Amino acid sequence: xxxxxxxxxxxxxxxxxxxxxxxxxxxxxxxxxxxxxxxxxxxxxxxxxxxxxxxxxxxxxxxxxxxxxxxxxxxxxxxxxxxxxxxxxxxxxxxxxxxxxxxxxxxxxxxxxxxxxxxxxxxxxxxxxxxxxxxxxxxxxxxxxxxxxxxxxxxxxxxxxxxxxxxxxxxxxxxxxxxxxxxxxxxxxxxxxxxxxxxxxxxxxxxxxxxxxxxxxxxxxxxxxxxxxxxxxxxxxxxxxxxxxxxxxxxxxxxxxxxxxxxxxxxxxxxxxxxxxxxxxxxxxxxxxxxxxxxxxxxxxxxxxxxxxxxxxxxxxxxxxxxxxxxxxxxxxxxxxxxxxxxxxxxxxxxxxxxxxxxxxxx
Amino acid sequence: xxxxxxxxxxxxxxxxxxxxxxxxxxxxxxxxxxxxxxxxxxxxxxxxxxxxxxxxxxxxxxxxxxxxxxxxxxxxxxxxxxxxxxxxxxxxxxxxxxxxxxxxxxxxxxxxxxxxxxxxxxxxxxxxxxxxxxxxxxxxxxxxxxxxxxxxxxxxxxxxxxxxxxxxxxxxxxxxxxxxxxxxxxxxxxxxxxxxxxxxxxxxxxxxxxxxxxxxxxxxxxxxxxxxxxxxxxxxxxxxxxxxxxxxxxxxxxxxxxxxxxxxxxxxxxxxxxxxxxxxxxxxxxxxxxxxxxxxxxxxxxxxxxxxxxxxxxxxxxxxxxxxxxxxxxxxxxxxxxxxxxxxxxxxxxxxxxxxxxxxxxx
Numbered sequence: 152x153x154x155x156x157x158x159x160x161x162x163x164x165x166x167x168x169x170x171x172x173x174x175x176x177x178x179x180x181x182x183x184x185x186x187x188x189x190x191x192x193x194x195x196x197x198x199x200x201x202x203x204x205x206x207x208x209x210x211x212x213x214x215x216x217x218x219x220x221x222x223x224x225x226x227x228x229x230x231x232x233x234x235x236x237x238x239x240x241x242x243x244x245x246x247x248x249x250x251x252x253x254x255x256x257x258x259x260x261x262x263x264x265x266x267x268x269x270x271x272x273x274x275x276x277x278x279x280x281x282x283x284x285x286x287x288x289x290x291x292x293x294x295x296x297x298x299x300x301x302x303x304x305x306x307x308x309x310x311x312x313x314x315x316x317x318x319x320x321x322x323x324x325x326x327x328x329x330x331x332x333x334x335x336x337x338x339x340x341x342x343x344x345x346x347x348x349x350x351x352x353x354x355x356x357x358x359x360x361x362x363x364x365x366x367x368x369x370x371x372x373x374x375x376x377x378x379x380x381x382x383x384x385x386x387x388x389x390x391x392x393x394x395x396x397x398x399x400x401x402x403x404x405x406x407x408x409x410x411x412x413x414x415x416x417x418x419x420x421x422x423x424x425x426x427x428x429x430x431x432x433x434x435x436x437x438x439x440x441x442x443x444x445x446x447x448x449x450x451x452x453x454x455x456x457x458x459x460x461x462x463x464x465x466x467x468x469x470x471x472x473x474x475x476x477x478x479x480x481x482x483x484x485x486x487x488x489x490x491x492x493x494x495x496x497x498x499x500x501x502x503x504x505x506x507x508x509x510x511x512x513x514x
Numbered sequence: 515x516x517x518x519x520x521x522x523x524x525x526x527x528x529x530x531x532x533x534x535x536x537x538x539x540x541x542x543x544x545x546x547x548x549x550x551x552x553x554x555x556x557x558x559x560x561x562x563x564x565x566x567x568x569x570x571x572x573x574x575x576x577x578x579x580x581x582x583x584x585x586x587x588x589x590x591x592x593x594x595x596x597x598x599x600x601x602x603x604x605x606x607x608x609x610x611x612x613x614x615x616x617x618x619x620x621x622x623x624x625x626x627x628x629x630x631x632x633x634x635x636x637x638x639x640x641x642x643x644x645x646x647x648x649x650x651x652x653x654x655x656x657x658x659x660x661x662x663x664x665x666x667x668x669x670x671x672x673x674x675x676x677x678x679x680x681x682x683x684x685x686x687x688x689x690x691x692x693x694x695x696x697x698x699x700x701x702x703x704x705x706x707x708x709x710x711x712x713x714x715x716x717x718x719x720x721x722x723x724x725x726x727x728x729x730x731x732x733x734x735x736x737x738x739x740x741x742x743x744x745x746x747x748x749x750x751x752x753x754x755x756x757x758x759x760x761x762x763x764x765x766x767x768x769x770x771x772x773x774x775x776x777x778x779x780x781x782x783x784x785x786x787x788x789x790x791x792x793x794x795x796x797x798x799x800x801x802x803x804x805x806x807x808x809x810x811x812x813x814x815x816x817x818x819x820x821x822x823x824x825x826x827x828x829x830x831x832x833x834x835x836x837x838x839x840x841x842x843x844x845x846x847x848x849x850x851x852x853x854x855x856x857x858x859x860x861x862x863x864x865x866x867x868x869x870x871x872x873x874x875x876x877x
Contacts, residue, residue, distance in 0.1 A: 500836075
């Protein structure tokens with residue numbers, strides 16, 4: 152099977168360090184978004200791992216997360232060697248994680264390719280996703296190349312980075328591949344509209360594929376301090392050593408996008424129409440959930456009177472709505488959120504205010 | 515002091531049988547509106563009793579309520595003889611209560627006057643209220659007369675009955691008194707507007723004053739079955755007897771307004787501008803509560819982000835509102851209400867639906 156050979160040297164690096172304040176009060180520091188069961192019975196992290204598992208064996212999967220939820224994740228994913236589920240001693244965004252992962256994978260397999268994956272997205276076409284990953288790995292197997300899965304934009308979203316496509320490379324393993332002209336930061340609305348209308352831009356969903364050695368060479372050139380620190384950790388024993396715990400906090404806090412993708416060349420994009428969603432707010436959960444005849448979404452007991460287009464999440468408490476619309480209501484044992492659905496991207500701001508109030512028990 | 519003599523033969527009859535579903539989820543069958551502390555530290559019932567206490571001694575006060583909350587009320591009001599705090603074995607509205615109370619008072623004091631008072635209203639001018647009661651008692655001390663305190667209407671309310679004033683009787687004990695042409699049922703809006711504009715109508719707030727003997731004579735004429743049943747209860751031992759428990763459920767369920775006030779003549783009204791409010795819904799509680807600079811009312815911990823004119827009642831849980839306005843949010847241990855403020859009169863409908871669902875634990 153083509154897939155088998157395509158994934159022979161491939162390692163999955165799942166970025167599970169996010170704090171997910173936008174899903175407060177369900178998401179907390181010790182229970183962030185990737186551990187929520189927003190859809191179905193499995194957490195977003197479990198779904199992420201299940202999605203790559205048919206292609207990448209669990210022994211080839213690394214999960215990087217925050218220390219508070221490390222043991223939770225080890226319990227949740229017993230098939231992954233616990234030495235490959237790592238708690239970062241400090242939150243340093245994705246570039247340092249990729250740097251230490253690259254060192255680890257090169258040591259293990261000099262030909263190793265790494266697939267970097269966020270842990271908190273949904274992809275409705277997992278089989279197609281894996282076929283596109285095979286294409287990406289094929290392209291990335293040539294030294295010096297970086298590859299990104301580019302998501303087809305469906306709206307002028309200002310919360311994502313965009314990928315400007317260049318000339319077509321051709322079909323690789325059955326799928327189109329393009330050169331990338333540049334990565335752009337989150338655009339203003341007018342710009343985002345131009346991007347989407349042009350047909351030459353894709354969303355950057357943070358799914359990257361490189362040879363680990365190529366990634367590290369790029370780091371040495373564009374982020375030499377970061378590369379040096381990653382090398383020192385590797386020489387001192389790698390990601391399971393005390394050196395990892397001691398040195399990791401010295402990394403600069405920076406994303407892969409800023410640290411590398413906006414700087415390097417020889418990047419390729421594989422357009423991926425895979426039913427992708429970053430599930431960025433309660434409003435997205437509402438859109439993706441089953442709505443009743445009044446377009447309400449309800450998780451938990453209760454009743455609605457003359458109420459439309461609300462989402463009510465309350466596992467135990469009986470929730471009655473009367474004459475309200477377009478609200479998000481989320482109830483937990485210690486907190487309650489009542490939010491205009493169109494304002495749900497601002498829940499994170501409320502969480503910041505809770506932090507200012509010193510109510511750490513609610514974070 | 516004029517007041518002393520005015521109240522010599524006066525007995526208070528407090529109607530505390532209401533179920534107050536409109537304040538769900540705070541009000542329940544075992545914790546109805548009159549037992550809520552919506553304002554200040556005291557329940558509406560305690561405030562009702564405190565209001566008449568300077569005029570009517572507690573030994574002259576009767577409270578009629580439902581059996582589920584009888585013991586609660588006895589604990590709440592230890593100054594009233596427990597033999598005068600009575601649990602009606604069935605809910606029969608106000609007319610049967612007035613009938614048995616009249617029999618009881620006539621037996622105790624043939625000259626006795628009775629003041630019928632709802633238990634769940636607020637009156638901001640209690641001293642003026644008592645002076646007007648003295649006037650009413652003075653008028654009612656002549657046999658055959660019925661007196662009502664009429665509240666000055668401040669809006670074309672369709673939820674109240676109205677009192678059509680006739681010619682002026684004159685000033686009695688310092689206050690104006692009018693003949694009453696008729697009692698009207700709850701009017702339609704256009705009618706209510708005409709009533710208010712005319713200046714000839716007052717609200718009927720359910721505060722009535724009669725000689726107990728007069729009330730009973732009216733009952734004998736217009737509600738002979740009810741009078742007969744009340745007489746049988748009195749002859750069999752009165753309100754503390756087994757006969758009361760056995761016979762009371764046989765009464766027709768009917769209000770004083772329908773049973774008597776719309777039928778009898780020789781009625782007088784004392785206009786009372788006493789800061790009266792029946793506190794009929796959460797919206798009224800909102801209006802009467804202290805509002806912050808964003809016109810939010812909050813009871814309990816939490817924070818508001820871009821939210822205006824909401825009322826949040828949640829004694830323990832931390833409630834965050836984001837981008838919402840004109841909502842009523844009320845949280846208890848087992849239930850949560852999220853209601854458009856202008857729809858808060860419909861909370862009772864939601865309670866009916868809860869009953870249909872068979873969730874008696876929530877009622």
